Structures are given as C-alpha cells and as structure tokens.
Amino acid sequence: MQKESGTTSDGGADAFAADLLRGHTDTIVLGVLRREDRYGFEIYKAIRDATGGDYEIKEATLYAAYRRLVKDGLVEAYWGDESQGGRRKYYRITDAGRAVYRRNVDAWVVTRRTIDSLLDLKGS
Amino acid sequence: MQKESGTTSDGGADAFAADLLRGHTDTIVLGVLRREDRYGFEIYKAIRDATGGDYEIKEATLYAAYRRLVKDGLVEAYWGDESQGGRRKYYRITDAGRAVYRRNVDAWVVTRRTIDSLLDLKGS
C-alpha cells in the first residue's frame, strides 16, 4: 500500500487499525484456546466477531501466529476427522502455553497501565 | 514438545518488553507534547521515568518517531537557542497533531477494551 501524497491529515483515517494489536496476537489466540480446542478459521471468526468490526486480525496474521505458537510449543495442532472432506486443523494449548498466557496477561496489565498513565487517562 | 524459542535459553522471560507498545509510540509522544513543548531527550527521559523501568522506549525509536511526526505535520521542530553550544531540538504539537492525538486516544480506548474482552479481563 502506498501513501498517495499522504500529507493530508485525513489520509490515515483508518490506517491505525490492527497495528495497535501488534504483539498481542499470540496472547489473544492463547486466550481463545484457554477454554477449549478450536480450529484455525474458528479462532479467526471468534476474534472477528469479538472485535465487532473495529479491528480485524487478518487470516494471514493468525495463521502466522499459529505457526509461531506451534513452533514454540505453546500449542499443539491436530487434524480433526471430519471425514466429509472437511480439513480443520485444531489447536490445543499446552502447559507451557498456559504459563506464557498467564505471564502475557500480566504483561498486558502493565502495558495497559503504562499507556494509560502516559496518555493521562487516569480518570478523565 | 519444546518450549525454548531457540535463540536464547533464558532470554524469553522478559523479552516481551516494548514490542507491546508498538504502534502507540507516536500517540505517546503527542501526549507528552500536548501540554508544552519539549526537546527530544527530555521526552525520552519523561517516558523512561513514567514507565518506571517496566518498559523503555529506546532513543532510536523515539527519534524515528519525531521524524515521522514532523514529516506528517503533526509536530513542528525548532532549535532552542541555548547559545552555550547546547543543541536541543524542541518539538511543538500542531493542530493536526492534536486532532490525531484525540483520535488515537479514542482508538486506544477501543483497543484496550478489545484486548480486555478477548483476554476476558472484565474486572481485573
């Protein structure tokens, strides 16, 4: 994508979308998987619905996150036997994944407080 | 299977630092400049102190942000006349900058709520 002479302050009206979630994707996925196993597209839809259209974490972003999480041993993948040709790859959170999830939630709380204080959003 | 990300056996413990602030840097800088003009290193110190060591936005990151903000017309830069060789480059937020700041704060509130709900953090 290009800037299109983006000096106009309006050019970036919707440009701040999902970059603000950057770095939190893995934690969000772990959060979804915390309760039960889900398959990839299901997680995508769950997040898409939960964000209510405000943000949308793109499929490619999520599948990259799955790959990362599997590589790091935080989730395990297995193919569901839909047997009608459906090929759903399910993900299960591991103990290591739960530990990282808890740690990342703590980190998120700190992050939230940090940004709030930097933006002076205590009670105003 | 394995958890260690492979790069460093122990480095993962606190490796989640400032990437979580990613995308918010510009807004944070605008937030600092909202009240009064500041020079680069001063902003750096202000943020470093405000984060209390939890995170630290690196100098290079901030100077890159200043460049970006100036390029986009959200802040203006001018040299302070310290006249003792001191070379402090001050930054002043523009009207466009204030507008973007307000918009980004709104976006942050949505982001915060979004992540909170995805992590199921209603009341913690």
Next chain:
DNA sequence: GTGTAGTAGTTCATCAGATACAGTACTGGT
C-alpha cells in the same frame, strides 16, 4: 591534561510482526 560519564542528537542495518495477494480444496445454494 586525560579520562569518564551524562546530555543531546543522528544514521543505518537488521529483525519480526502484520498484511496484501495468490493459490488450493471442499461445500452448499441457486
């Protein structure tokens, strides 16, 4: 006088996450 540390600013190469885009494959409705 030299050394060292802190202040202040800048440039550059590199990394990693997010995304656009393209592709494969199956299913259900018209």
Next chain:
DNA sequence: ACCAGTACTGTATCTGATGAACTACTACAC
C-alpha cells in the same frame, strides 16, 4: 455450472522497534 463461503497455506513486502555506532559538548574527577 457457477459462486460464495469455509478452511488452510505460502510468499513478498511494508513498517516500526532496536542495536550499534557516531558526533559533540559539559562536568566532574584523578
């Protein structure tokens, strides 16, 4: 048959954050 939606994958590209190195001045010590 066609098309939209489901479901998964791969790759190229963009951007922000960072490490590292650099210039330059001041202050304090030895």
